[in-house]
Amino acid sequence: MREKLIEFRNVSFRYGEEEPWVLKDCSFSIYKDEWVAIIGHNGSGKSTIAKLMNGLLFPQEGEIYISGKIVNQETIWEVRKEVGMVFQNPDNQFVGTTVQDDVAFGMENRGIPREDMIKRIDTSLTAVGMNDYRLTEPHRLSGGQKQRVAIAGVLAISPRVLILDEATAMLDPKGRMEIMNTVSNVQEMNQISLITITHDLREVVQAERVIVMNEGVIWDEANPREIFAKKDKLREIGLDVPFIALLAEELKKKGISMKNEPLNHNELLEDLWTLHSTM
Structure with a gap:
């Protein structure tokens, strides 16, 4: 039986007491080494799910468990060791003056010994094909290269789960393809659970399972082939086939x-x- 890494139990969330519910009674699980794509149109609740997984938000109703630990204010730092996140705009994640400084930043915050940091910088940059750029200033990189460095920075802290929240949205088609190939290789090499949040159905074909969100609820959950077979219904909820x-x-x-x-x-x-x- 597969190990359950993430579990949402009847989770509901809204951004204010007078605001509508963004998520409504959502329940699902994500397992060890699994690749799950969470898709939906803008405002469907998919990015809110990502932020709840990483403890950037907390639900008003229901419970979230990461590796068996409930996510709350007391456990948040333990949870963030388990869950790494890459956002839509990599510039918002850069803090170092060079690529290797940036990858080192998260490890420094966690007090990882210098010898281990050097090994992890090399390993994580190699995994995303960016080792030759380790002394480059981040602002000199292309959009796709920046996202690969952001992924390397997350990999360096050895998470069990990697979340990409619309990580290809600002890239051209070539950049999107490069990032999807990179994350596919990273997931296979590092044996981590991968969650890709997107509204682009072209990005879900490699996933093991797809969760489709619509107006804050789970509209469907199946493998990519079964989801794509529902073309007319996907169009009805605003997703391009x-x-x-x-x-x-x-x-x-x-x-x-x-x-x-x-x-x-x-x-x-x-x-x-x-x-x-x-x-």
Whole structure:
């Protein structure tokens, strides 16, 4: 049985007593080494979930557990050792004058010995492909490079969970692809739980499970293939369907049926090749 790392139990949250509920009675679990994508339109509650996981916010109703510990004011610093977070704008996370200084900052705050810090800087920057930039000033980096350094800074503190909260939203398509490839490699190499918060369905194909938020409630929860199969319903709640899913839908209208709901170009081509071979 898989170890449960994060558990939301009937969690509700709002930003003020007169404000509407942003989350309403949400319950779900995230497990060790699992990659979960949390998606939804702007205002659906997905980023609030990220902040609740890291103790930046606390629920008005319900309970949140990280590695079996309830999240509250007394446990918050223990929780933040377990959960690392990368935000949309990496510039807001930079404090060092060089890349290696920035990666070291979180470890210095935790009193990690210098010898260990040097090893972790090297390991974390290598993991995100940024070791050659360790003496570079952060403001000289591209947007994608900045996000990779931000991820390295979080990895250096050895969290059990890495949250990316709209971490690719400010990047161009090439930068987005680079970051998604980076986090995929990082998750596999470091055996951590990965949570990606996004409104872009193209970013969820590698996830093991998808939680779809809509108006503060869990609208659906399934694997990516099952989620993409609900194209019309996704459109109804304001989510754009990936191009591959739209192309497969148009092919089906022309009488060309896919074996499965394709998640990427390779799957679509493989299905078309198999179909062609049997004709």
